Amino acid sequence: MKLLPTPEQAAALEATLHAANRAADLVSRIAFTQRCFRNYDLRKHTYDRIKAEFGLAAQAAQHVIKKVADAYRALHANLAAANAGAANLGKQGSARRPKAGSKPITFRIGAAQPYDDRCLSWQLQTRTVSIWTVAGRLRGIAFTGSAVQVAMLAAHRRGESDLVCRDGCWYLIATCVLPDVPVTAPDAFLGVDLGIVNIATTSDGDRHSGKGLNAVRHRHRRLRRRLQAKQTTSAKRLLKRRARKEARFAANVNHVIAKQIVTEAERTCRGIALEDLQGIRERVRLRKPQRVMLHAWSFHQLGGFIAYKAARRGVAVIHVDPAYSSQQCSACGHVDKKNRPDRETFSCTSCGFAEHADVNAARNIASRGVAGWAVSHAA
Incomplete structure (x- = not known):
């Protein structure tokens, strides 16, 4: 869903993404140095620090740590697949394989940040959202969408939504879980x-x-x-x-x-x-x-x-x-x-x-x- 923030709201959203991804870089360096990649264990080492240094709320800090843990889980799965002969990180002998696990994962300054229902709420009747930022809770951010999209959000939205900035435009990517439709036996x-x-x-x-x-x-x-x-x-x-x-x-x-x-x-x-x-x-x-x-x-x-x-x-x-x-x-x-x-x-x-x-x-x-x-x- 495309957001239509005011310039002040857009500045707050941008500052939030930057803070979250700088915090993610710090968590990633700590995880790599201490070889600690589990979400719960990383919290012990980083939770209080990133809240204090980057001004993150409790839920935002936990999402940052989870994002880092998920990134390392994906990396380790790709490394395991590469060792088994898969081409996830290039062909055998490529420079990508040894480099992939030799340094901490880094995050783009504008990389997506996940939100759950504690720090993001949808007002579908008024086509607005309320979202947490480092500048405080922003209410009344307008979003666009057809009637079909809004109905799908109301009926099938599940779990987290990702805040994304792409080419200067702001989006919330929401996950919708639709029920399976029985496959008709074809003639x-x-x-x-x-x-x-x-x-x-x-x-x-x-x-x-x-x-x-x-x-x-x-x-x-x-x-x-x-x-x-x-x-x-x-x-x-x-x-x-x-x-x-x-x-x-x-x-x-x-x-x-x-x-x-x-x-x-x-x-x-x-x-x-x-x-x-x-x-x-x-x-x-x-x-x-x-x-x-x-x-x-x-x-x-x-x-x-x-x-x-x-x-x-x-x-x-x-x-x-x-x-x-x-x-x-x-x-x-x-x-x-x-x-x-x-x-x-x-x-x-x-x-x-x-x-x-x-x-x-x-x-x-x-x-x-x-x-x-x-x-x-x-x-």
Whole structure:
């Protein structure tokens, strides 16, 4: 939820984040020096000190200590995973692994700060919040939100909310726990083929072109290159102001595509079959210009959007092996590289079936979804 504080309120919120994160840095150094990482043990060493030095209230001080303890718990879990062979902290032999555990964790001066119901209260009727700051309790801070968002807050908000400042705007990120929607047994599956030229193509023949998104990315890439070459203060300021703009645009495109796919699957009582593209960046070997496009490809985000939107509507989602789906004929099942004379065309050398290559691949994914669902839900 976006907050609309007055300049005085914004200054108090900023001072609160700065104080909380300076305190978190101190707690982190103490935890690292004394090798004390448990929340309860850290309180004994740091609670009174950070309250006195940084002017934190009791709940705020406890949240700072818990934030540090959680950060070290995540770090140690990543280190353990890395020792077991996972790439959480880079590949074997990378410089990130030894550096990760060799120094205390630091916190950005504007990093998010958690709040619970003792130091934050919502007045949903008046669209305001009351929140603790180092300048005292601030009441009547306005926030924006649609009627749907406010209703969700009223019915499903649980636990803590995080205070965040992003690009000069203030937000409260509230956790809402929605009840599970029973998954409806699908009559069939809607296959979705993911790509770069066409972001998503369905087995119904709907193609969501990536031409506009790729043009935006190319324009942003050229602009970044020119600004980085200048190395002036104004160029750096413009780069900072434009940060995440491309990511927001891509996320919006993915949201729109995901909503259309889920809506169509729900309307026709079908499930959704997606490609399992785990590790594709490591498997594929491409030339440098193509690598740039591949690494900017947000297929994982689109798959995540489809999955959570489908879960909220009770639509089944299954991930299938995409191997040879672009070379296999969806009519007769014949697999041959020669079935793909070019990127857009599929022409089966066995039965003569012809179709757009992405639509043919999506149909293969849909049929594999049917088979995979039958195996996983066999009586």
